[in-house]
Amino acid sequence: MATVDAVETPAAEPDEDGPPVHVDVPELTKVLDGPYAEVRADVRKELARHAEVLEQAETLSRDEFRERVKDVIVEIAESGQAGLGFPAEYGGGADIGASIAAFETMGFGDLSVLVKMGVQFGLFGGAILHLGTKRHHDRYLADLIKGKLLGCFAMTETGHGSNVQALGTVATYDQGSDEFVIDTTTAAATKDYIGNAARHARVAVVFAQLDVGGERHGVHALVVPIRDEQGEVLPGVEISDDGLKMGLNGVDNGRISFQGVRVPRDALLDRFATVSEDGTYSSEIENPSRRFFTMLGTLVQGRTCVGAAGISAAKVALTIAVEYGDRRRQFEATSDDEEERLLDYGQHQRRLLPLVARTYALSFAQEVLTSRLHDVFSGITTDEVSRRHLESRAAGTKALATWHATRTIQECREACGGAGYLAVNRFTALKADTDVFTTFEGDNTVLLQLVAKGLLTDYASDFSDLDQLGMVRFVAGLAVDTVLEKTAVHKLLERVKDVLPGIEGGEQDTGVLDPEYHLAMFRFREEHQLGGVARRLKRGVDSGMNPGEVFSRVQDHVIAAARSHVERLVLEAFVERVQELPEGELRDVLNAVCDLHALSSIEADRAWFMEHGRLSSQRSKAISREVGALCRRLRPVAVDLVAAFGVPRQVLRSPDLLSWGENTDG
Amino acid sequence: MATVDAVETPAAEPDEDGPPVHVDVPELTKVLDGPYAEVRADVRKELARHAEVLEQAETLSRDEFRERVKDVIVEIAESGQAGLGFPAEYGGGADIGASIAAFETMGFGDLSVLVKMGVQFGLFGGAILHLGTKRHHDRYLADLIKGKLLGCFAMTETGHGSNVQALGTVATYDQGSDEFVIDTTTAAATKDYIGNAARHARVAVVFAQLDVGGERHGVHALVVPIRDEQGEVLPGVEISDDGLKMGLNGVDNGRISFQGVRVPRDALLDRFATVSEDGTYSSEIENPSRRFFTMLGTLVQGRTCVGAAGISAAKVALTIAVEYGDRRRQFEATSDDEEERLLDYGQHQRRLLPLVARTYALSFAQEVLTSRLHDVFSGITTDEVSRRHLESRAAGTKALATWHATRTIQECREACGGAGYLAVNRFTALKADTDVFTTFEGDNTVLLQLVAKGLLTDYASDFSDLDQLGMVRFVAGLAVDTVLEKTAVHKLLERVKDVLPGIEGGEQDTGVLDPEYHLAMFRFREEHQLGGVARRLKRGVDSGMNPGEVFSRVQDHVIAAARSHVERLVLEAFVERVQELPEGELRDVLNAVCDLHALSSIEADRAWFMEHGRLSSQRSKAISREVGALCRRLRPVAVDLVAAFGVPRQVLRSPDLLSWGENTDG
Missing domain, CATH: 1.10.540.10 (Acyl-CoA dehydrogenase/oxidase, N-terminal domain)
Incomplete structure (x- = not known):
């Protein structure tokens, strides 16, 4: 038994920290x-x-x-x-x-x-x-x-969703008639998955390659009527139904193709580029790729909304699962004559409460995003850099929020057992409807690459026209130190150093519940991963490897770095929101929720922190124990924490789950 | 930039190991x-x-x-x-x-x-x-x-799914009429989620508390007619429909309650216990709990089947996603004039190929399970211990296989983007139908607890009547060394020592691609986690804590230990199957698939291995690099690996995904 005995004796289970918590639900809802x-x-x-x-x-x-x-x-x-x-x-x-x-x-x-x-x-x-x-x-x-005029947004094609720059639909200016002629050039250029198209839209905003006098000017948007007042499809337009989908079947997604469909010249949405009567194309933005990305910038609102919706869906799922976990009993445990509530089991706490905490974190991050978006789109903030930061933040928050929704809804369904499988209990619709969130309005993986690109080029507008391949070449063309100095990395690093001077010396003195420690850990990870990406990209290209191959090999690292960046933004939003609150019970509770979010995030990535000398195995284990202790500490207010989400009772449905123990006696 | 610069320079990307791989698909299908x-x-x-x-x-x-x-x-x-x-x-x-x-x-x-x-x-x-x-x-x-007589299996009740021992339905022997009287005693005792009940079943096997002469003998099964030949529900029986479910809507799940329904005495399924005409209850198995678990042992077949179905569903999803990933192109990467195939991106390989490898692993583990089940249920193996091992293996494999299915189908859906959301592409049905697999025929979490219980009590039949609470008390009642000696742990430990004598000395000399190294790592983890659980349970009870509270706190550790045990069985099955093959290309390929499974599993849990001194941070990073290299090495045969699953083309559907590049030109 030597090996077993040689193992260090684990420390005693940590006790719950601090005084018992109490929540004023309406006050907490106000904060949220x-x-x-x-x-x-x-x-x-x-x-x-x-x-x-x-x-x-x-x-x-x-x-x-x-x-x-x-x-x-x-x-x-x-x-x-x-x-x-x-x-x-x-x-x-x-x-x-x-x-x-x-x-x-x-x-x-x-x-x-x-x-x-x-x-x-x-x-x-x-x-x-x-x-x-x-x-x-x-x-x-x-x-x-x-709602008198219904329309659709015809960007995605069967062959191109993520790579919008390569769309196949063409809008050719015909000077003789002063019209644009819209054509679906190949089967793969059919507009696809377009919401509102199969049934209700009378007009479409069509994204097409603009061809003026034989010259291509890249993707532009035009307003194209597709149905008449009676809802009949117009000549030259062909529309088919995308058919049954996993969810969202109340939305009529369809395919549209165009054969020589003519629209007047002023159908071109011409805020960023115009075509004059004599066939002259002009734009304030000279660089075609930059123009393209500026137009695409309008997608930021959609992405912000999808992320927000994902967070709300997660709140619905958690409200049901946590309430049910608090009511439902199964197996005797602490008492011989009464079964135990599910939420009194450590495993049940562990599966639900960190998700509650992360939902809080994402809510506050979403609030920051909404406020930034408001400022940029209302003209309160007008600089280019803020707009690029916004685009990046929207893309990254959308990715994290929608993956969180998928994961949370799944966990909540399982936590409700067979009952969770009945449609009346909402998980059916929640799962099916939200599933596409991770890939629409930008595939999450592609969005995180966009975030990384911004970080590695410091959002410089000169580099906005670079795709991933261009990013590789750009980074490879500089000395690593220059990359790091040019990027957002060095700003971060200063903050880590200021806050946690001992961070290079191995084990930290800071307590595991100190938010400054959490932030320093998140910042270190981001900074280190970005530096590592720059280094690997550069080394790959320097060694003569094809830049595409280099990108492919470093891609998981690129995505990890982007994710760490967004994780840091999310944690900062939470910490800052808590610190704004007046001292008191509410702040204490949110502090504990924030700790749980931060520590369960560090726990999930503790391998990385250990690999990079930022966690000893002892401290890593201490963090896991602390996550358990925080779960136990928050267990008594778990129902309050989800009640504060303020999901209207009417939309929760789940009659049997939410009345468990009242009508049933099991 | 000190911190960044101070970081070790990562090693060069490892090259793909070994010669190019080639697959004889029909031969591989034979192996599977x-x-x-x-x-x-x-x-x-x-x-x-x-x-x-x-x-x-x-x-x-x-x-x-x-x-x-x-x-x-x-x-x-x-x-x-x-x-x-x-x-x-x-x-x-x-x-x-x-x-x-x-x-x-x-x-x-x-x-x-x-x-x-x-x-x-x-x-x-x-x-x-x-x-x-x-x-x-x-x-x-x-x-x-x-199929002339359709029936149902009426075990689960609204109030009791996992804790079957606490069912509320009662079957009372009425000596006067020589009949049993079946009663649903409370609303929570209604039979619920019962497949075939809402529409087609004419008889039900009903699990009820047997009451003979005022004495309760625990849960027994009786055959109870519920509909007549015309399909009309019989008097005293009430049936309602469970309504729309997330999936499996071709199965008519329903609720059944009984009010004084009478069946003859011989309706009792009496292999393990009988009641004589004079109201005498007798059973070969004296201990009521042991009797109960023996009866429940018949569930082993259902669990084996659900796990098997999960593996097959994962194969369908992977076949579609891998083929599509091999055909679909998006973004220029290695070439300026042709877009890159999705599966040539490192991230896409990383998200799909380890899942392919794990599917192989689970397939072989399932084959072992099927063979053990065959031997036990055909009477070829007759000892009690083999039966208990079988029950444990079935429970554990079911848990891992069904979680794997949920995860794999989700990942494959996302890897197919928006197209994956269309019902014609199968992911809709796969997701919705398999979702309940993780909680039916035994909630996965509860099943893993069952596995842990078996390990900690060495499947001793004397302790088969213990629930989790009893397990805590049992373990707490022994010295830790005794627990470890009594359990399966020490047997494992010997094997780890034999194979890897240096394992206690920190870094291993063994190469990361050596299957003996993988097995030693899996065995060490299992042994160490089981020992830790025993220790924590004992310490908790010794300190005077309520055993239920102790269990709650150690629960995640209990489940982790059980999971590690099953992971080890799965890897052993894979390694052994590969070693049985004759030398040659097929064996080389499967060796690489097995390596990918083992290393990506170790990678996923590398934090634990680092925390417990079994991985240095250098070796941990080397393992991650090796996973990437194995993915690249297997990339050329990825389509062959899924083709070998032998999913009939007709059931794949997905017309557009699987003909991508033929009918479309994108």
């Missing part, structure tokens, strides 16, 4: 709701009013449900909640931040409704607003805000 | 198919014949689909494939192993068909066969094997 509490309250009422949609998703036929969802959208549009982000002169609310908060809160309800709203007001409406000029605004905005 | 190649071939034909069911799952109404699935089952029953596991005298095939292999292969097809088969032939049929005696066999088996 942030600056848009009023808008969120309105949306909660609207959700409760339309709660029957959740059941109709199961009882109606697909066709009927699509019509029902459309009707709900139009009703919501009439309430004004859909137009919050549009200018007042067209009937909008002129508050972009509020529109994001409203959308986020809508994520508690049926997600077909949410996504169809996103398509109509975010993608279609957003394209008209941000890519068009006054003429287009005058022509479309008032009607689209009211 | 194992001893039941013929049965599997027959089932593949049957699946192709019924492939339209997959589409009907989407196009038919729920009612119509349920009927369709029932008809398919009856057709399959007529083919003889459903009765392979039953005695020949009733029309069965008298080959239990073959019946499991057939079921596993059926997992490539529609899973409602599979699960309804499992309910009818595995659970209902299995209960009659294993819990009943000749009288019951004569009465039911011939008809049930032919």
Whole structure:
């Protein structure tokens, strides 16, 4: 038994830290709701009013449900909640931040409704607003805000989703008729997965390669009518249905192809580039790739919204699973004559409570993102760098939030056992509807590469035209030190050093519950991984390897670095929000939640920290024990923590799970 | 830049090891198919014949689909494939192993068909066969094997799924009429989630607390008619529908309650216990808990089948995702004028190929399990210990295989982007149908606790009656050394020492590609974690803590230990299978797949190995690099590796994904 006996005796289980916690639920909801509490309250009422949609998703036929969802959208549009982000002169609310908060809160309800709203007001409406000029605004905005004109956003093609720059649809300027001619050049250039296309859209914003006088100017957007007032598909346009999907079947996704479809010259959304009557193409942005990325910048709103919706969906799942875990009993454990509540089992705490904590973290990160987006899109912040930071933050938060949603919903379903499999308990719809979030509005993996690219080129606009291959060549062309100095890395490093001077000396003196320690760990990881990526890219190219091959080999490292960057932003948002709160019980509780988030994140990546000399095996184990202790400490307020999410009871459904122990006696 | 510069320069990327690999696909399929190649071939034909069911799952109404699935089952029953596991005298095939292999292969097809088969032939049929005696066999088996008599397995109740011992249904012997009276005593005692109950079952095997002369004898099973020949529900029986589920909607799950339903005395399935006419209860097994666990032992077949089905579902998902990844291109990378195939990206290899490798590992582990099950249930192996090992292995393999299925299907869906979200591409059904596998036929978490219990008590039959609480008390009652000696741990330890004498001296000399090194690492982890659990349980109770509280705190450790045990069994199965092969290309390829499985498993848990002094940070990083190198090495044969799974093309559907590049030009 030598080996077994030789093992160090583990320390005693740590006790729960600090005094017992207590939560003032309405106060905590206020903290979570942030600056848009009023808008969120309105949306909660609207959700409760339309709660029957959740059941109709199961009882109606697909066709009927699509019509029902459309009707709900139009009703919501009439309430004004859909137009919050549009200018007042067209009937909008002129508050972009509020529109994001409203959308986020809508994520508690049926997600077909949410996504169809996103398509109509975010993608279609957003394209008209941000890519068009006054003429287009005058022509479309008032009607689209009211839901009188339904449209779609025809960007993705069967052959190109992530690589939008390579789209195959062409818009050729015909000077004779002063029109653009839209053509789907190959089967792979068919517009695909387009929401609102199969049934309801009357116009499409079509992204196509602009061809003027035989010269290609890259991807541009044009408004193309696809159906007449009676809903008949127009000549030259062919539309088919994408058919049954895993979820979101209230949204009519379809395929569109164009054969010689003609639109007037002013159909071009010409905020960033115009074509004059004599066939002259002009743009304020000379570099074609930079122009392209500027246009694509409008996607930032969609990504922000998808991430927000993912967080809300996770909140719904956690509310059900935590309440059920608090009610449901199984097996005798601490008592011989009463079964134990599931949430009193350590494993059950471990599977749910860190997810609750991470949901809090992402909520606060989302609040920061919404506020930044508001500032940039309202013209409060106007510099180019802030816009690029915003794009990066939106991409990264979307990736983390949607993966978190997928994981959380799955864990919650399993934590509810067989009952979680019944559709009435919401997990069915939550899983199926949110599943596509990880790949739409930008595949998460591709989005994280975008984040990494920004970091490695310090968001320099000169390099915005570089794809991953260009990024490799760019980084390889500089000395490593120059890369690091040019990048965001060195700024971070200063902060790590300031805060944690002893970090290079092995074991830290700082306590594992000190937020400065958590932040220093997150910053160190980000900085180190980015430096490592730069080094590997450079070494690969220097050794004569094909840059594409170099990228392929370093790709997991690239993605890890981007993820660490976003993780750091998320933790900072949480820590800062907690530190803003007045001293008191609420702050104490949120501090513990923040600790749980930070430590369970470090625990999940503790191998990396050990490999890089930032954790001894002793401290690593201490962190795992602390995560267990924090779970036990927060267990008594677990139900309060999810209640504070403020998910309306009507949309939770789950009648048997949420009344467990009242109607049943098991 | 000091910190960055101070970091060690990582080694160069390792080159792919060994010569280029080549795969003889039919030969590899033979290896995977194992001893039941013929049965599997027959089932593949049957699946192709019924492939339209997959589409009907989407196009038919729920009612119509349920009927369709029932008809398919009856057709399959007529083919003889459903009765392979039953005695020949009733029309069965008298080959239990073959019946499991057939079921596993059926997992490539529609899973409602599979699960309804499992309910009818595995659970209902299995209960009659294993819990009943000749009288019951004569009465039911011939008809049930032919699909003429449909039945259900009424064990789970609304209030008790995992804790079957606490079921609330009661069967009271009424000596006056020589009948049992079945009663649902509370709402929570309603039988729930019962497959075949809502529509098709005419009889139910009902698990109830047996009450004879006022004395309770624990849970027993009785055959209770619930519908007449016309399908009308019988008096005293109440049946309702569980409604729409996340998936498996071709199976009619329902709730059943009983009010004074009378059945003759011989309705008791009396292989393990009988009641005589004069109201005397007798059983060969005196200890009531042991009797209970013996009866529950029949669940082993169901668990084996669910795990097998999970592996097959993962194979379907991987076949589609890997083929698509090999065809689909996106973004220029290694060439400026052609986009790169997804599977040539390092990240894409990393997300799919270790899952392929693990699927191979689980396949071989499943083959061992099937063979052990065959031996025990065919009476070839008759000792008690083998039976308990089998139960443990079935529980553990089911847990790992079904979690693997959930994870793999999700990853494959995401790897196919938006296209993966369309129902025609199978991921919709795969995700929805398999989701419940992780919690039915035993919640995975509870199953792993069962495995741990077996290990800590060395499967001693005396302790089979202990639940988790009893396990804590049992372990706490012994000296730690005694526990370790009593348990399976010490046997393992000897093997680790024999193989890897230097293991206590820190860094190993053994190469990272040596299977003996992999096995030693897996064995060390298992042994160490089990020892740690014993120690923590004992220390907790010794310190005066409530045993239930002790269990709750150590629970994640208990589950980790069980998981490590099963991981070791899985790796051993793979290594042994490879070593049996003759020298040659096939063996070389499988060796590389086995290495990838072992190293990516070690990588995933490398934090633990570092924490416990079994990996230096240098070697840990070397293992990660080696995983990348193995992925690159196997990339050229990735499509062959999934082709060898032998999933019939007809059930893959996914027309656009699998013809990518032929009909489309993107």
